[in-house]
Structures are given as structure tokens and as C-alpha cells.
Amino acid sequence: MADEAATERDGESADRAAPDTLDGVWDDAWSRLEAAVHRRQHPYRTCVVATSGDDGVDARTVVLRGADRATGTLRFHSDRRSAKLAHLLQDRRIALVFYGDGVQVRARGIATVHAADEGADAAWAATSAMSRRCYLTSAAPGTPSESPTSGLPEELSMLRPPLELTAAGRDAFAVIAVRVHSLDWLHLAARGQCRAGFSREGDRWMSTWMVP
Numbered sequence: 065m066a067d068e069a070a071t072e073r074d075g076e077s078a079d080r081a082a083p084d085t086l087d088g089v090w091d092d093a094w095s096r097l098e099a100a101v102h103r104r105q106h107p108y109r110t111c112v113v114a115t116s117g118d119d120g121v122d123a124r125t126v127v128l129r130g131a132d133r134a135t136g137t138l139r140f141h142s143d144r145r146s147a148k149l150a151h152l153l154q155d156r157r158i159a160l161v162f163y164g165d166g167v168q169v170r171a172r173g174i175a176t177v178h179a180a181d182e183g184a185d186a187a188w189a190a191t192s193a194m195s196r197r198c199y200l201t202s203a204a205p206g207t208p209s210e211s212p213t214s215g216l217p218e219e220l221s222m223l224r225p226p227l228e229l230t231a232a233g234r235d236a237f238a239v240i241a242v243r244v245h246s247l248d249w250l251h252l253a254a255r256g257q258c259r260a261g262f263s264r265e266g267d268r269w270m271s272t273w274m275v276p
């Protein structure tokens with residue numbers, strides 16, 4: 065497995081030395097996550113989010129919208145009508161996986177859906193017209209269609225609709241906040257992988273090195 069991972073690593077940017085303390089690893093993981101929120105090109109800007117429900121497990125890509133090491137929280141935005149939100153109503157456990165520049169970070173936690181509070185209002189206010197379009201489809205995401213469709217009403221099908229035309233999307237918009245309870249960090253390097261884990265116990269984070 066380690067060799068396979070190292071092979072995948074080939075061709076990416078040169079190895080950065082792995083931190084040699086657990087505090088350094090913690091800083092490395094959260095620095096990546098926090099930077100990605102503000103940098104579109106950051107490899108952690110998108111992640112894979114896994115949820116589960118009565119119909120089984122599923123995973124999909126989302127954009128990371130918030131990361132805060134002080135509270136151990138990650139945030140993303142989604143449509144209240146989507147399958148992932150239906151999953152979270154059934155089971156709030158969630159996992160997010162990030163990879164880039166030779167480091168994988170896996171976060172597991174408990175999700176809270178904020179649909180109608182001040183935090184969601186503020187996030188909506190800060191959302192561009194382009195991003196708001198995603199919440200303006202007439203039918204819920206995943207609704208079958210007889211032909212290829214954006215799902216958008218005609219007047220919103222332009223690339224960047226005027227902001228005032230996007231207000232109706234607020235109803236479908238939600239912020240998903242994840243209280244992380246465990247974080248797994250894996251550093252790939254040809255000379256040997258390195259792995260560390262962090263888990264929340266009460267107010268404290270316990271940490272350990274692990275065999276990769």
C-alpha cells in the first residue's frame with residue numbers, strides 16, 4: 065500500500081519535510097485547511113464528503129467554506145433538498161477527505177445543518193450570484209429529467225444573473241458545520257510514509273503517531 069501511495073505521489077511538487085512533532089502535524093493539517101478556504105487554487109479547496117442513510121453510503125465533492133482549528137470545525141454549503149442533507153437528517157455522522165501536495169487529511173465528525181439562522185443568513189449574503197445559481201433549480205437536485213437540463217428557470221440560465229434575481233435561492237441554501245472529533249494525517253514520501261491521528265476527548269485533543 066505504501067509503495068502504491070508513493071507512486072501516486074511521483075510527479076507532484078518536491079517533498080516538503082514532514083513535521084517531526086505532533087504539534088507540528090496539527091499545525092500543518094489546520095494550516096492547509098484554513099488556507100484552502102481563502103485560496104481557490106488550493107488542493108484542499110474541494111474535498112470528498114461521505115454520509116450514510118437508509119439507502120446506504122454515498123460520497124461527493126464539495127467546496128470547503130470554513131475551517132477553524134480553535135473550535136475544530138469545518139464548514140461547507142449545500143442544498144437543503146439534496147440527498148446528502150436527507151442522509152444527515154438520518155445520521156449526523158460525516159467524514160471529509162482532503163488530498164494534495166503529498167498530504168491526505170481525513171476528518172470525521174458530527175454535522176449540524178444551519179438553514180434558518182444568522183450564520184446561514186450571513187453566509188448567503190456573502191455568496192456570489194454565480195454560486196447562488198446552484199440553489200435556484202426549480203426541482204430538487206437529483207430529480208430525474210427527460211432531457212439534459214441545468215434545472216434553472218430560463219431567466220436564470222445566464223452565466224452571472226443579477227444578484228436581485230437570486231434571492232429565492234435562500235430557501236434552499238444551508239450551511240453544514242462539522243464538529244470534527246477525529247483527524248487523520250498521512251504524509252506521503254518516497255523514503256517512507258508518516259501518519260498521525262488526533263481525537264477529541266472532552267476539551268482536549270489526544271494525539272499519536274501511527275504506522276501508515
Ligand SMILES: Cc1cc2nc3c(=O)[nH]c(=O)nc-3n(C[C@H](O)[C@H](O)[C@H](O)COP(=O)(O)O)c2cc1C
Binds near residue numbers: 125140147205206
Ligand atoms: C468541484 C465540485 C465542487 C462542488 N461543490 C459543491 C458544494 O460546495 N456543495 C454541494 O452541495 N455540492 C457541490 N458539488 C456537487 C456535489 O458533488 C453533488 O453532485 C451534489 O451536491 C449532489 O450530491 P448529493 O446528491 O449526494 O446530495 C460540487 C461538485 C464538484 C465537482
